[in-house]
Amino acid sequence: MNILVTGNLPAAVLSLLQQEHTVEFHAENRPMERSRLMEMVGDKEGLLCMITDRIDDDLLRHAPRLQAIANMAVGYDNIDVEAASRKGIPVSNTPGVLTDATADLAFALILAVARRLVEGDHMTREGGFRFWAPMYFLGHEVSRKTLGIIGLGRIGKAVARRARGFDMKVFYHTRTKLSPEQEKELGATYCDMDILLSRADFVSLHVPLTPDTHHLVGARELAMMRTSAYLINTSRGPVVDEKALLAALEKGTIAGAGLDVYEQEPDLTPGFKNLDNVVLLPHIGSATVETRTRMALKAVENLLAGLRGDRPPDCLNWENVHAGAAGKA
Ligand code: NAP
Numbered sequence: 001m002n003i004l005v006t007g008n009l010p011a012a013v014l015s016l017l018q019q020e021h022t023v024e025f026h027a028e029n030r031p032m033e034r035s036r037l038m039e040m041v042g043d044k045e046g047l048l049c050m051i052t053d054r055i056d057d058d059l060l061r062h063a064p065r066l067q068a069i070a071n072m073a074v075g076y077d078n079i080d081v082e083a084a085s086r087k088g089i090p091v092s093n094t095p096g097v098l099t100d101a102t103a104d105l106a107f108a109l110i111l112a113v114a115r116r117l118v119e120g121d122h123m124t125r126e127g128g129f130r131f132w133a134p135m136y137f138l139g140h141e142v143s144r145k146t147l148g149i150i151g152l153g154r155i156g157k158a159v160a161r162r163a164r165g166f167d168m169k170v171f172y173h174t175r176t177k178l179s180p181e182q183e184k185e186l187g188a189t190y191c192d193m194d195i196l197l198s199r200a201d202f203v204s205l206h207v208p209l210t211p212d213t214h215h216l217v218g219a220r221e222l223a224m225m226r227t228s229a230y231l232i233n234t235s236r237g238p239v240v241d242e243k244a245l246l247a248a249l250e251k252g253t254i255a256g257a258g259l260d261v262y263e264q265e266p267d268l269t270p271g272f273k274n275l276d277n278v279v280l281l282p283h284i285g286s287a288t289v290e291t292r293t294r295m296a297l298k299a300v301e302n303l304l305a306g307l308r309g310d311r312p313p314d315c316l317n318w319e320n321v322h323a324g325a326a327g328k329a
Pocket of ligand 1: 074075076095096098099102150151152153154155156173174175176177206207208209212213234235236260261283284285286287
C-alpha cells in the first residue's frame with residue numbers, strides 16, 4: 001500500500017513501514033504545506049500525520065483511498081474524527097508515551113516563572129550580574145504552595161505526582177471526579193473550577209482542546225486568580241483567551257505565565273515578548289529524543305494495524321467507523 005508520512009521520523013522507525021509498504025515522507029524539519037499535503041495524499045491508503053496538519057472533510061475528499069490515519073500526538077484537535085468515521089477510516093493517537101515528558105515541561109515552566117530563570121539567564125548573559133544582595137532578583141517559592149490542575153488525565157496526574165515532591169497542596173478540576181482511593185493516592189482534592197482558580201498559586205492546564213474547552217480560561221477566569229498566581233499552559237493554545245491573558249499580565253492582575261502553546265501557532269499575540277513575567281516555549285512538551293521516538297513507533301504500530309484491517313491499539317473511533325461502514329452498506 002502507499003503511505004504518506006508528513007514529518008521526519010527516525011530512520012529505524014520509518015523502516016518498519018518501508019518493510020511492508022511504499023512510503024513517501026516529508027523529510028524537512030518544518031510542517032508540510034497544505035497544498036502539497038492535499039496533492040500527495042490523493043493516492044495513499046495510509047496517512048501518518050502531525051498536529052500541524054489539518055485533516056478535515058476537504059482533505060478527506062482528496063484522499064479517496066485512505067484506510068487509516070495515525071496522528072503522532074495525543075491531542076487530535078487537528079483531525080475531524082467524525083468526518084473520518086463517516087468515511088470508515090480509523091483514526092489513532094499516541095497516548096501515554098509522552099505523559100512524563102509533558103509533565104516535566106509543565107513543572108519546568110512552574111519553576112521557570114516562579115524563580116525567574118529565563119529573565120535571570122538573559123540578564124547574566126548581558127553582563128547584568130554584578131553582585132549578590134539580600135533583596136536582589138527575588139522570585140517566589142514553589143515548595144508548599146497550592147497547585148490547581150485543570151484536566152486531571154494522564155498528564156495532569158503526572159504533574160500532581162511531581163507536585164508531591166515539592167510538598168504542594170493539589171486541587172484539581174475535571175468533569176469526572178476521581179474515586180476517593182485515586183484522590184488519596186495522588187494527594188489531590190477535587191474542587192469547582194472557580195474555587196480552584198481563586199485558591200491556586202499555580203494553575204496548570206491539561207485538558208484536550210474541544211468545543212467545550214475553547215477559551216476555558218478567559219477574562220472572567222483570569223480575574224478570579226490571585227494577583228500572586230501564575231498560569232501554566234502546556235495543553236493547547238486556544239484553551240486560553242490569549243488577548244485576555246495578555247491584558248491580565250500587562251495590568252498585573254496575575255503574577256505571570258508559562259506557555260508552551262499559543263492560539264495561532266507559531267504566531268505570538270503581539271505584546272507577550274515584551275513582558276518579563278512570561279516564559280515562552282516553542283511547543284516542546286513532548287520534544288525529547290526518547291519520547292518522540294516512542295511516539296513515532298506508536299504511530300507506526302497504529303497505522304500498520306489499521307492498514308491490515310485490525311483495530312489500531314489507540315483507535316479513537318473504531319465503533320463509529322463500523323457504524324459508518326454499516327450505514328454505507
Ligand atoms: P487525557 O488523559 O485524556 O486527559 C485529559 C483530561 O482533561 C481528563 O482528565 C478529562 O477528564 C479532562 N477534561 C476534558 N474535557 C474537560 C472539560 N471540559 N473540563 C474539565 N476537564 C476536562 O489527556 P492527556 O494525555 O493528559 O493530554 C492532555 C492534553 O495535553 C492533550 O489533549 C494535548 O492537547 C495536550 N498535550 C500537549 C503537549 C505539548 O507538547 N505541549 C504534549 C502532550 C499533550 P474528564 O473527561 O473527566 O473531564
